[in-house]
Amino acid sequence: MNNSVYLTPVCNMKEFNNLFIELTAKNCNQHCKHCYIDFPLSKNVKDFIPLETVKQALNDTKNENIKCIYLTGAEPMTHPDFNHILRACLKYSNVCIFTNGTFINEKKVRFLKRVEDESSFEIIFKLSIDHYDEIKNDDIRSRGSYRAVVHAIKSLAKYGFNPILCITNYYHEDRNTLMEEFKKLCKKAGFDADENNFTINEYADKNSSVEEIEKWDSPDCEYGRILTAKGVYSCPFLANDHRGRCGSSFSDYSRHNTLETQFCKTCAKNKGKLFGINFELFE
Numbered sequence: 662m663n664n665s666v667y668l669t670p671v672c673n674m675k676e677f678n679n680l681f682i683e684l685t686a687k688n689c690n691q692h693c694k695h696c697y698i699d700f701p702l703s704k705n706v707k708d709f710i711p712l713e714t715v716k717q718a719l720n721d722t723k724n725e726n727i728k729c730i731y732l733t734g735a736e737p738m739t740h741p742d743f744n745h746i747l748r749a750c751l752k753y754s755n756v757c758i759f760t761n762g763t764f765i766n767e768k769k770v771r772f773l774k775r776v777e778d779e780s781s782f783e784i785i786f787k788l789s790i791d792h793y794d795e796i797k798n799d800d801i802r803s804r805g806s807y808r809a810v811v812h813a814i815k816s817l818a819k820y821g822f823n824p825i826l827c828i829t830n831y832y833h834e835d836r837n838t839l840m841e842e843f844k845k846l847c848k849k850a851g852f853d854a855d856e857n858n859f860t861i862n863e864y865a866d867k868n869s870s871v872e873e874i875e876k877w878d879s880p881d882c883e884y885g886r887i888l889t890a891k892g893v894y895s896c897p898f899l900a901n902d903h904r905g906r907c908g909s910s911f912s913d914y915s916r917h918n919t920l921e922t923q924f925c926k927t928c929a930k931n932k933g934k935l936f937g938i939n940f941e942l943f944e
């Protein structure tokens with residue numbers, strides 16, 4: 662009998678540096694073709710994490726070496742208490758906002774700059790954009806998304822933020838070409854970007870079969886966990902998925918997890934963290 666459960670690789674968390682908080686599991690104003698989230702047919706899902714749950718998690722993890730708190734979604738900026746949560750997190754660490762950029766305009770950026778100035782930590786933006794060509798981008802992400810994110814880049818640059826562009830290489834194009842074209846796009850938007858301002862991840866279909874994973878290199882689960890309204894999970898890919906379940910809160914959770922899903926194959930293929938920031942590059 663092939664008892665494959667005993668062959669499943671196990672990942673032990675090395676250090677808890679990255680605390681991901683899923684502000685909403687399914688509330689997003691875009692439904693991108695490659696998104697790992699299975700969206701319901703109705704767009705209007707109100708599944709926001711309670712502010713109290715976030716505060717409890719911040720308290721439970723205060724003795725860990727958290728380098729950054731990441732606000733994720735679906736689209737985190739749709740959370741009605743987004744500003745409160747951001748301020749609460751900024752008392753503990755740098756905060757990175759994963760966003761499609763549609764809620765970022767000059768007025769919002771001016772406000773966020775003030776919030777950052779009140780704190781001793783930084784706000785970092787990870788903006789999703791998948792192609793430097795408007796038509797190709799909007800074909801993946803939805804009409805108007807290219808213009809929205811370019812406007813967000815412009816506004817953030819104007820107030821001195823240094824955004825990171827998250828690109829899923831959906832069309833399997835040459836990475837150097839992508840990088841060069843995205844640099845040009847940023848320059849046009851008034852933002853002088855270098856290689857560290859881009860993370861390019863290879864697209865992998867979440868529905869394809871799982872091959873055996875032999876080697877992996879610093880996946881997100883080695884350095885962090887994600888909190889959702891339902892509990893603690895190994896990484897954003899496996900948020901609310903029983904295969905990534907680590908516990909119900911940070912007062913008692915598991916620091917090891919198995920690598921058995923198609924997403925884990927994506928991590929192994931891409932090498933390094935897909936969600937967490939490599940802060941060494943910015944030092």
Ligand code: SF4
Binds near residue numbers: 883895918922
């Ligand atoms: S998807 Fe990646 S980060 Fe998540 S458990 Fe698998 S290897 Fe770890």
